[in-house]
Every structure is written in structure tokens, then in C-alpha cells.
């Protein structure tokens with residue numbers, strides 16, 4: 001149990017972080033390491049902002065969607081202002097847009113966030129939300145057209161950064177197929193700001209940059225990417241998040257009486273719900289990554305595997321398998337949910353996405369668990385998240401073994417998840433409502 005004084009102090013600190021990371025209409029994930037608007041960071045951060053400033057929360061989503069490409073994609077980074085301290089910057093992506101953006105997307109959590117805000121914030125919201133739903137519909141349609149052009153029911157990513165779980169061991173084998181011989185010399189900035197032991201290896205960055213070069217060389221043409229990009233994998237995190245987003249978009253479209261959007265979203269959702277089964281691994285007993293170039297399924301679980309419960313209704317047999325695996329993982333680490341299978345040789349408790357716990361992934365998993373009738377397990381995730389924040393403050397992520405914080409400090413989405421979900425004060429309010 002965290003004492004009331006500490007809770008009050010953390011509530012105040014979380015708000016201070018969100019205000020300090022506000023750059024006027026958008027929030028940076030953290031000062032220095034990530035100095036622009038990042039797609040899913042920004043959307044999830046909105047939930048925290050909504051706890052103290054409703055108007056500013058809506059602005060965050062509006063600003064993100066205002067950077068939507070003509071083809072519907074909402075980019076993963078929007079470079080609203082010039083800043084030398086980040087690599088790869090606009091000149092590497094060459095998006096030919098104003099403001100410049102990256103050329104890839106990120107997990108589409110925005111529709112889910114809009115639904116949460118619509119339920120959470122008082123008022124009618126129709127005028128404000130309708131243009132957002134139009135933009136979200138176009139973005140989701142882009143996923144269907146650009147990232148699943150053959151209609152197999154799972155969307156692919158063309159870069160590890162599209163998954164948002166940038167450095168997952170799942171990417172090692174598919175990345176090994178990417179030729180890095182033409183990658184120009186470059187200077188990383190992240191390892192000047194954060195301990196290199198917590199960041200991806202240079203070898204990984206060579207591969208990341210080869211894929212950026214591939215996209216840039218074809219001017220981010222989605223047809224060329226789908227046909228020829230050497231990295232083309234479907235993974236459970238992105239697919240579960242998109243399923244959830246489509247479900248939330250259907251609900252919002254019905255609520256605001258936009259039947260055309262509801263019909264399109266429902267059609268896409270049916271295809272995704274059906275297709276998700278392709279990511280099941282009998283050996284791993286869970287959903288894993290499918291390398292679509294080699295038609296090869298990964299046999300190790302990651303935090304993305306747990307998002308199936310957040311993506312939509314799971315059948316009883318598989319849901320029970322998830323719960324018993326969760327018990328096993330809890331025996332292996334002190335804090336759930338590790339981002340990669342604990343005990344696997346590739347597990348690293350403090351290196352970016354190879355083991356650490358992320359607060360916002362915990363919120364998503366907990367949401368899925370609660371919706372499957374397991375509030376007890378959902379509460380454990382909230383307790384673990386709160387304990388990590390109490391021990392190590394608002395870090396980007398945490399070691400599931402020691403609770404030590406890693407990556408960036410004063411991190412927006414960690415602060416947001418505290419305010420919106422993990423803080424004992426918030427939980428009390430949710431129970432009273």
C-alpha cells in the first residue's frame with residue numbers, strides 16, 4: 001500500500017510532468033530523447049491530460065490528426081519544430097510534407113482514446129469528435145489498403161518502429177534479412193542521452209536505417225513497400241490494437257450517428273477478427289509474430305501476446321491459457337508485465353523492449369483482463385505499475401526484476417497512466433462511480 005502522502009505527491013508530479021512536456025497543442029514523450037510529437041505516445045498521454053484539462057486533451061488528438069497524410073496514414077513522428085538533437089530527423093525521412101514527418105505509422109490507439117474521453121469527460125462532444133472520427137476512419141482504411149493489400153486479415157509493419165515496441169527480439173530474425181551494405185555513416189543521439197546498455201545496439205540501428213532508406217528511396221509508396229520491403233511482418237500488438245480501435249470506432253460512429261463510418265469499420269473489423277488467428281503459435285501457446293516474407297511464426301511470447309485480450313473477445317480455452325501463463329510469468333519476475341518472455345535467452349530486464357515493463361502496455365492488458373471478467377488480475381497490474389512508479393518515479397520503463405527505471409526520465413505516458421489509471425486516488429474514484 002502506498003501511503004496517502006506519497007500518492008498526493010505523485011499525483012502532483014505527474015501533472016507537472018505533463019505540463020512541462022507540453023509544447024503548445026502537443027506533448028513530447030520526454031525532453032531531449034524524444035523532442036517531437038510521437039503518435040501513440042501523444043494519444044495515450046491524452047488520457048492523463050484529460051484528468052485536469054479537458055480542452056487541452058482534445059487538442060492533443062486534433063493536433064496529431066492534423067498531420068495526417070493525404071493517403072490517410074497518421075505518421076509516427078511529427079516534427080513540429082526544428083531540433084538538431086534527434087536522429088533520424090526530417091532529412092532522413094524526406095516526407096516532403098509541412099510539417100515534416102516520419103514515413104511510417106505507429107499503433108493506432110487514438111480511436112480507443114477518443115472513446116475513453118467521450119465516456120470520461122462531461123459534455124456532448126459531437127462537433128469536436130465528428131471530424132476526428134472521419135480522420136480515424138481514413139487512417140484505419142489506410143491500414144487495410146496499405147498494410148494488408150491482399151486482405152489476409154492481419155496488417156504488416158515495414159519497420160520495427162511501426163510496432164512501437166522497437167527493439168523486441170521478435171525482430172531479430174526478420175531484420176537479419178535486411179541488407180545494410182548501403183547504409184551511410186550516421187551518428188546516433190539517443191546513446192548520448194541514455195545509458196547505451198538500455199538502448200538498441202548499433203547493429204540494430206544499421207538495420208533501422210536501411211529500412212528508412214528503403215522507404216525514402218520509393219518515396220514511401222505503399223504498393224512498393226508491400227511488394228518489396230525486406231521487412232514485412234504481422235505482429236500481435238499492432239493487430240490487437242487495431243482490432244480494438246476498429247471496435248471503438250464502430251461504437252463511436254453508432255453513438256454519433258455516422259452509419260457510413262460504422263459500416264466500413266465493421267467490415268474491416270470482421271476481417272481482422274478472423275485473421276488474428278493466424279498469429280497463434282501452438283508451440284508458444286499464445287499469439288506471436290508472423291514473418292510474412294518467410295511465412296514463419298515466432299515461438300516466443302511478448303507483451304504483445306497479452307494484448308489479444310484488449311483486442312477483442314477471446315474464447316474460453318485460450319483465455320484460460322493466458323491466465324495460467326500469467327501465473328507462470330509472475331513466478332519469474334517481481335513486476336508484471338515484462339515486454340518479453342522472462343527466462344528466454346534474449347530476455348534483458350533493462351534493455352529497451354527486450355524485457356522491461358511499460359505502464360501503458362499494462363493499462364491495455366489490464367483493460368482486456370477486466371473485460372474478460374478478471375478484475376483481480378487487472379488490479380495486480382495496476383498495483384505493480386503503481387509500485388514501480390513509487391520506487392523509480394516516472395521513467396520511460398522499468399525492470400521487471402528489480403523495479404529500476406530505464407530510458408528517459410519524466411516520461412509523459414508514464415505520468416498519464418498514473419493519473420488516469422494506476423494512482424490509488426483514480427482507482428477509488430472509478431469504484432465510486
Ligand code: DGY
Nearest residue numbers: 076087088161166190
Ligand atoms: C526512437 O528514436 O527510439 C524512437 O522510438 C523511434 O520511434
